Amino acid sequence: MKAVVYRGSKDVRVEDVPDARIERPTDVLVRVTTTNICGSDLHMYEGRTDVEEGKVLGHENLGEVIEVGPAVDRVKVGDRVCLPFNIACGFCKNCERGFTAFCLSVNPGFAGGAYGYADMGPYSGGQAELLRVPYGDFNCLRLPPDAEEKENDYVMLADIWPTGHHATQLAGVAPGDSVVVYGAGPVGLMAAYSAQLIGASKVMVVDHQSDRLALAEKIGAIPVDPRKGSPVEQVMELTGGEGADKGCECVGWQGARPAGRRAPRADHERPRRLRPCHRRDRRRRGLRPGGPEGPR
Numbered sequence: 001m002k003a004v005v006y007r008g009s010k011d012v013r014v015e016d017v018p019d020a021r022i023e024r025p026t027d028v029l030v031r032v033t034t035t036n037i038c039g040s041d042l043h044m045y046e047g048r049t050d051v052e053e054g055k056v057l058g059h060e061n062l063g064e065v066i067e068v069g070p071a072v073d074r075v076k077v078g079d080r081v082c083l084p085f086n087i088a089c090g091f092c093k094n095c096e097r098g099f100t101a102f103c104l105s106v107n108p109g110f111a112g113g114a115y116g117y118a119d120m121g122p123y124s125g126g127q128a129e130l131l132r133v134p135y136g137d138f139n140c141l142r143l144p145p146d147a148e149e150k151e152n153d154y155v156m157l158a159d160i161w162p163t164g165h166h167a168t169q170l171a172g173v174a175p176g177d178s179v180v181v182y183g184a185g186p187v188g189l190m191a192a193y194s195a196q197l198i199g200a201s202k203v204m205v206v207d208h209q210s211d212r213l214a215l216a217e218k219i220g221a222i223p224v225d226p227r228k229g230s231p232v233e234q235v236m237e238l239t240g241g242e243g244a245d246k247g248c249e250c251v252g253w254q255g256a257r258p259a260g261r262r263a264p265r266a267d268h269e270r271p272r273r274l275r276p277c278h279r280r281d282r283r284r285r286g287l288r289p290g291g292p293e294g295p296r
């Protein structure tokens with residue numbers, strides 16, 4: 001099959017690789033029909049991780065089931081499915097508590113697995129013609145009859161929309177709130193969209209890329225362009241001097257200064273550095289007794 005293969009920093013290629021296939025009875029095999037490139041793929045592409053050479057990338061996948069293992073019960077050949085990017089077993093201690101992103105079964109020695117991603121287990125990604133889905137009954141999100149017609153919408157469920165929505169949940173966005181979202185990439189736009197679905201009274205999106213600000217405006221948010229002045233002052237003005245009730249940070253690692261210049265943390269920092277962040281975050285979650293909204 002053809003697949004997008006990581007060969008090194010800033011070097012990915014479409015190559016012929018062995019076909020993905022059923023390896024365990026609980027596997028499902030999917031013919032990929034839509035797959036996205038994520039902002040997170042850039043961490044690997046730009047050399048900030050220790051992803052191994054030869055890895056097939058792609059964790060935002062959607063397609064048609066073409067084969068199921070003998071232990072698969074719920075998913076059938078012909079189903080159209082979206083594959084959320086975290087691979088999980090569904091039955092370990094963390095999965096049972098709802099922390100499927102930190103599954104203890106799928107990536108021994110680490111918590112959490114994913115398709116085609118650094119340090120997230122030996123799984124190939126879906127920027128390929130075929131994708132093996134482990135624990136298929138748990139990891140396939142079966143789509144309704146309009147799946148083909150709305151494929152470009154449903155594929156957003158693989159990662160980007162839940163991530164943007166999660167930002168609004170961590171911020172505690174409630175009906176009537178004014179909300180400021182930093183970053184108008186896919187995650188920020190989905191956060192802005194989710195905030196509106198929740199019933200925010202005003203959603204402001206800060207970014208210095210005009211095409212992205214135009215998209216923010218198209219979905220009903222107020223674009224805030226730092227090139228036109230301090231975003232803080234613009235938000236203060238838009239909120240009658242009060243400031244936003246809630247804020248969502250959706251820029252991530254590659255934050256730039258307002259003029260568009262890169263912040264000092266550069267691409268050439270040592271690899272593996274994302275990994276300690278991952279661990280620290282888990283520890284913090286464990287230690288904060290009130291959960292994400294508890295006392296810090």
Ligand SMILES: NC(=O)c1ccc[n+]([C@@H]2O[C@H](COP(=O)([O-])OP(=O)(O)OC[C@H]3O[C@@H](n4cnc5c(N)ncnc54)[C@H](O)[C@@H]3O)[C@@H](O)[C@H]2O)c1
Binds near residue numbers: 039043160206251253
């Ligand atoms: N599930 C997850 O954990 C998950 C999923 C997807 C993405 N991510 C992460 O979320 C981050 C954003 O993802 P994305 O795909 O939207 O990325 P992206 O790079 O497409 O978008 C980031 C946006 O932030 C803007 N920006 C940079 N500096 C800014 C500043 N100082 N003020 C305002 N805006 C600024 C950029 O212009 C860009 O439009 C990435 O770090 C990515 O790795 C996490």
Ligand SMILES: [Zn+2]
Binds near residue numbers: 038040041160
């Ligand atoms: Zn992603």
Ligand SMILES: [Zn+2]
Binds near residue numbers: 089095102103
């Ligand atoms: Zn699990």
